[in-house]
Amino acid sequence: MSYHLVWFKRDLRVHDHAPLLHASRNGPVLCVFIIEPSLWAAADAATQHYLFLRESLFDLDAVLRKRGGGLRIEVGEAVDVLERLWQESAFPALYSHQETGNWLSFQRDLAVQRWCRARNLKWHEFAQFGVVRRLKNRDLWKVHWEALMAEPCLDPPSCDWIAASEPLILPEPQSLGLIQPDPPLRQKGGRRQGIDTLRDFLFDRSGSYRGGISSPLSAPTACSRLSAYLAFGCLSLREVVQATRRQLYALPRGDARRAGLTAFVSRLYWHCHFMQKLESEPELEFANQHRGYDGLREADWTPAHFQALTAGRTGWPLVDACVAMLNQTGWLNFRMRAMLVSVASYPLWLHWQPVGTWLAQQFLDYEPGIHWSQMQMQAGTTGINTTRVYNPIKQARDHDPQGHFVRHWLPALRRVPPEWLFEPWRMPLKLQQQCGVVVDVDIAAPLVDLEWATRQAKARLYQVRGRAEVKAAKAAIVEKHGSRKLPTRRRKTKVEAGDWVQTQLEF
Ligand SMILES: Cc1cc2nc3c(=O)[nH]c(=O)nc-3n(C[C@H](O)[C@H](O)[C@H](O)COP(=O)(O)OP(=O)(O)OC[C@H]3O[C@@H](n4cnc5c(N)ncnc54)[C@H](O)[C@@H]3O)c2cc1C
Incomplete structure (x- = not known):
């Protein structure tokens, strides 16, 4: 039987799903999800992403099955899988959401576009976010x-049209080369x-x-x-x-x-x-948003700083506690994410790209568009944002004044008296021995002097920022990426409660 192909990507639902609805209006539909080994082998992919995806696919399949259909899983590179499905039964059109993913998925989409053109096949792509192409x-x-x-x-379509499929069998993470531990407290x-x-x-x-x-x-x-x-x-x-x-x-x-x-x-x-x-600008995954900052940190990579950061052994308690929480939960709030990147980028003077790749694996919610833009913003390479430098000791005093967070995630520090908790390296040696926490033995010592290293880092950044050519290039970046206020007339438009009443939350 001939069917329209709906390619599920990062849109694992049947509600408000334009590709599914539009495809089903044109006849029988086959719902497919493709597990692409090259994407899972990438440096920004992690076991927790795959397991969350698996749970979501089982859930989606159950919803489709309840309605008489099902989800078909294919393993392989997208173009190869599409070709295989096409050989099985030449489908009249391909439906999916647009994706703003990492560089690999962008290249994959270009390859799929070429494949569709070669077969004179229409690929209907729908926006699911307020992101505008071109x-x-x-x-x-x-x-x-x-x-x-x-x-x-959009309501989910009637499933009379959705093809049934075999019971769902999904590869184990190890078979895709995913070996990172799954944070035991992550969201399902x-x-x-x-x-x-x-x-x-x-x-x-x-x-x-x-x-x-x-x-x-x-x-x-x-x-x-x-x-x-x-x-x-x-x-x-x-x-x-x-x-x-x-x-x-x-x-x-x-x-x-x-x-x-x-x-x-x-x-x-x-x-x-x-x-x-x-x-x-898909290159933002690798290239400084403001190219005037090229070379700022790239050549100064200090492996020991990166190793200490990723192991949660920088010696700054709030930073190490955040890394410990990430390992267990796969999540951190915005301010702590920003602080981690600030510490990496300023006192530790690490280039944002490898740090961002590590954090992409750590964050369950890794969303390339948000992630890489935020990485650059916190590292000071966008050219259009104010410099944000977070002092991890001040942040601890402001946001964890009693030290509950630090003590929870770093049990070794529970023995440190409160007045020394955020700067244990300042404790007199005798007191360290008394409380059984010797810095550089039981806990890490800071890698650098925080104030001195931050001052040096800011000076280097400001030196680049002050250059005439760097200032001159700013306007074009604002034009392309800067936010705007709503036009006045639109801002005054009052939205009525009734406008939102029609949507109900459904499974
Ligand atoms: C270095 C860095 C990397 C980040 N990487 C990601 C990422 O990969 N994926 C991700 O979803 N968020 C990312 N964020 C933004 C933010 O930290 C998370 O969205 C937020 O912590 C998620 O928790 P929440 O859903 O409870 O947030 P809430 O505060 O409840 O926010 C609701 C939603 O709004 C969006 N949002 C919130 N804050 C921001 C922000 N500052 N910029 C853009 N969108 C935002 C997210 O979709 C979030 O789910 C990053 C922030 C930083 C500083």
């Missing part, structure tokens, strides 16, 4: 984002988990969002924790925006959740704002 500049970008988010969410994949997390946040936890997202102690419950479900597409961004706005309008004035949800919606906008940068 964008000229950012002037009307936010208007476009608002318009996309206001469109009604699947739409059901995503919806539960969203509901819990909208109706309860959002009250702590404002004021709770910066401290690593409160952030795990104050933040929405939706990032991995958005990155793998278990939830659509639009349904999250609409459900949030619906809840926002339903809440009474003065309810703390209103402030939380308002701040949360602006993060959902940032989600696409940052992804747009990689969409417009």
Whole structure:
């Protein structure tokens, strides 16, 4: 039988899924997910990503099966798999979402495009985020984002048309070369988990969002924790925006959740704002956004600094505690991510690319467009953002004043008296021996003098920033990547509660 092919990528749901709906309007549909060995062999891939994906695929398959269909899994490079399916039965069209992925997936999409052209086959690609292909500049970008988010969410199609498939069998991670440990406390994949997390946040936890997202102690419950479900597409961004706005309008004035949800919606906008940068310039995974910063850190790579950072042995307690938490959970809040990158980029003077590759593996929610743009922003190579340098000792005092976080993740420090907790290397040796924590024996000593190394790093950065040619190149970067305010007329438009009522959260 001839069918339209729906290629699932990082959009593992049937709700608000334009490719599935449009394909099913044209006749029988075959739903396929391709496990591509080359993508899983890449340096930014990790076991936890694959296991989360597997859980999400099982969940998606169960939903399709309940409706009489199923998901077909293929293992192989995308073009080879498509060719195989084409030989089996020449399908009239290919349907998928657009993807703003890493360099490999970008190259893969170009190869698929060539393959489609060679067969005179139409590839229907649909936007799932507020990311615009072939964008000229950012002037009307936010208007476009608002318009996309206001469109009604799409119902899942009737599954009479979706082809049944064999029971799902997915390769083990080891067979794809994935050998990293799976963080034991990471979030589990699947739409059901995503919806539960969203509901819990909208109706309860959002009250702590404002004021709770910066401290690593409160952030795990104050933040929405939706990032991995958005990155793998278990939830659509639009349904999250609409459900949030619906809840926002339903809440009474003065309810703390209103402030939380308002701040949360602006993060959902940032989600696409940052992804747009990689969409417009895929080289940002490797190249400085402002090429005037080329050579700033590349040649100064110090392997011992990188090893200490990744092993959680920098000697700065808050930094090492964050690495320990990442190993166990696969997640950190924004401020702690920014602090890690700042420490790596300034006092440790490490180039952002290898640090970013390591963090991509550590973050369950790795989303290349957000990740690489943020890496560059925190490392100071965008050319258009203010320099952000986080002092890990000040951050500890501000966001973990009692030391609960540091003691939780670094048990060795539980014996250190509170007044020395964030700078144990300053403890007199006698006291170190008394409490049984000797620096450089039981715990790591800092690799560099924090203040001196940070000052040196800033001076080097400012020297580049001050160059006339570097200043001159800034305008073009703002034109391409800089955010804009909404035009006044649009900003005044009041959105009514009823606009968001039509969407309900469904499995
Ligand atoms: C160096 C660095 C790397 C990062 N890499 C990623 C990544 O790979 N994937 C990822 O989703 N986020 C990334 N972030 C952004 C942010 O830290 C995470 O989105 C957030 O911590 C996820 O938790 P949450 O869903 O509970 O966040 P919430 O605060 O509840 O935010 C809701 C959603 O908004 C988006 N969002 C939040 N903050 C930002 C931001 N600053 N920029 C862009 N989008 C944002 C995310 O989609 C997030 O899920 C990175 C930040 C830094 C500093």
